[in-house]
Amino acid sequence: MRILMDEHNIKWDDAWAITSKVMAYTNHTLLPEALERWPVWLFRKLLPRVLDIIYEINARFLAEVARRWPGDIERQRRMSLIEEGYEQQVRMAYLAIVGSISVNGVAALHSDLLKQGLFLDFYELWPEKFNNKTNGVTQRRWLASCNPGLNKLITDTVGPSWVTQLDDLRKLIPYADDAKFRAKWRQIKQDNKVRLATLVEADCGVVFNTNALFDVQVKRIHEYKRQLLNILHVIHLYDRIKRGDTDNWTPRCVLIGGKSAPGYYMAKVIIKLVNNVAKVLNNDPEVGDKLKMAFLPNYRVTAMEIIAPGSDLSEQISTAGKEASGTGNMKFMMNGAVTIGTLDGANIEIREECGDENFFLFGLTAQEVEARRSNYDPWAIINGDADISRVMHLLESAHFNQFEQGIFDPVLNSLTSPHDPWLTIADLRAYFDAQKRVDKAYQDQELWTRMSIVNTATSGKFSTDRTMLEYNAEIWKLKQLPEMPLI
Numbered sequence: 111m112r113i114l115m116d117e118h119n120i121k122w123d124d125a126w127a128i129t130s131k132v133m134a135y136t137n138h139t140l141l142p143e144a145l146e147r148w149p150v151w152l153f154r155k156l157l158p159r160v161l162d163i164i165y166e167i168n169a170r171f172l173a174e175v176a177r178r179w180p181g182d183i184e185r186q187r188r189m190s191l192i193e194e195g196y197e198q199q200v201r202m203a204y205l206a207i208v209g210s211i212s213v214n215g216v217a218a219l220h221s222d223l224l225k226q227g228l229f230l231d232f233y234e235l236w237p238e239k240f241n242n243k244t245n246g247v248t249q250r251r252w253l254a255s256c257n258p259g260l261n262k263l264i265t266d267t268v269g270p271s272w273v274t275q276l277d278d279l280r281k282l283i284p285y286a287d288d289a290k291f292r293a294k295w296r297q298i299k300q301d302n303k304v305r306l307a308t309l310v311e312a313d314c315g316v317v318f319n320t321n322a323l324f325d326v327q328v329k330r331i332h333e334y335k336r337q338l339l340n341i342l343h344v345i346h347l348y349d350r351i352k353r354g355d356t357d358n359w360t361p362r363c364v365l366i367g368g369k370s371a372p373g374y375y376m377a378k379v380i381i382k383l384v385n386n387v388a389k390v391l392n393n394d395p396e397v398g399d400k401l402k403m404a405f406l407p408n409y410r411v412t413a414m415e416i417i418a419p420g421s422d423l424s425e426q427i428s429t430a431g432k433e434a435s436g437t438g439n440m441k442f443m444m445n446g447a448v449t450i451g452t453l454d455g456a457n458i459e460i461r462e463e464c465g466d467e468n469f470f471l472f473g474l475t476a477q478e479v480e481a482r483r484s485n486y487d488p489w490a491i492i493n494g495d496a497d498i499s500r501v502m503h504l505l506e507s508a509h510f511n512q513f514e515q516g517i518f519d520p521v522l523n524s525l526t527s528p529h530d531p532w533l534t535i536a537d538l539r540a541y542f543d544a545q546k547r548v549d550k551a552y553q554d555q556e557l558w559t560r561m562s563i564v565n566t567a568t569s570g571k572f573s574t575d576r577t578m579l580e581y582n583a584e585i586w587k588l589k590q591l592p593e594m595p596l597i
Contacts, residue, residue: 277570306420327425367406431476
């Protein structure tokens with residue numbers, strides 16, 4: 111608006127008509143605290159002319175709201191681009207909605223929750239603006255390049271067309287029932303696990319048994335992503351080993367990686383807890399190769415190019431209703447990892463594609479999460495479940511922090527609070543039970559390999575090619591250029 115009016119002398123109405131048809135807004139988070147708010151005083155100091163334009167956009171917008179809902183002052187307050195209070199702030203997400211021709215989320219559930227909650231007022235005003243564009247990842251990097259062994263097997267089996275038409279991976283489905291093909295698939299996975307174990311030993315100093323289940327959770331460290339749920343399960347497995355409950359045991363190597371925001375104290379405490387728990391169990395001869403754990407420092411794209419091909423189990427365990435989409439879940443799926451996850455983000459669509467029998471589902475739904483908040487009593491759950499009670503006792507007794515008293519009190523306080531927004535304890539028993547199903551399935555290597563093949567074969571939807579074509583067809587409306595031959 112500033113450029114059109116101040117530098118090209120275009121009047122307001124024409125400038126706004128151009129601007130609001132050029133802009134499109136993709137939202138990437140359901141967390142209100144992640145939506146930017148800029149203090150008005152800062153705008154006034156740095157960008158006074160832009161602030162004048164924002165005030166005018168807001169005045170005209172609120173007039174439209176008033177015409178639609180006469181006398182509804184509370185709605186005008188909720189929808190205003192300027193948030194009142196101790197310090198006035200510009201609601202940047204609201205500005206993006208008002209100034210855009212299209213607003214989309216990045217997974218079907220995410221887009222629905224935006225319309226039902228975070229942006230409900232705007233959806234009621236402009237329902238035609240809202241749509242969904244499920245995220246994707248590029249198979250050229252996240253399968254063809256990073257997994258050359260699987261690339262060759264797939265291409266030799268069904269041809270090379272999948273590299274540009276990922277849905278062609280579905281041609282692999284019949285081969286899931288071919289024992290010779292499964293053997294080749296399993297060997298490639300084993301080779302990739304050796305490569306991943308080499309990385310873990312180099313970066314973490316921990317030796318992974320490549321015959322064990324490789325259980326991996328790599329993503330930003332955040333309470334809603336629930337690395338804590340994973341850690342509590344590891345402590346549960348450790349407790350079982352120490353009690354001698356190891357009949358029919360499935361060896362497991364757990365890898366957790368990710369970075370914390372610089373000022374996110376709880377995330378750093380969680381990283382510390384992962385490392386402390388890992389140190390205890392990795393140095394216990396009684397545990398041995400039954401269970402290993404490592405925290406990968408400096409999680410990065412080049413590491414993920416080794417991690418995704420070498421993983422057996424993909425941990426996608428966020429509190430339902432909190433993950434916008436996720437893309438790591440797609441990278442794992444493409445490379446034949448099987449997902450354990452909640453009905454959150456793109457997990458829902460992954461499960462729809464691969465089938466319930468090839469996905470380990472657990473936990474409350476987004477609707478159940480919201481209903482549970484009003485009567486959540488984590489202590490009742492802890493006291494009523496012997497396994498969970500033992501896990502919590504090990505934490506409370508400072509078993510993993512004998513010389514650092516109180517360091518994990520913030521974790522304990524969060525887990526046991528009736529106001530814990532992530533409801534970690536509420537999903538813990540269901541998570542333990544789902545992990546038992548994982549153990550049983552992994553013991554049948556023919557079954558597990560079949561599940562792995564089907565996950566890769568049904569990952570076609572999660573290509574960025576499909577995502578971008580949908581953006582273009584429904585939002586950008588640009589003329590598609592003919593495909594150029596590779597030189």
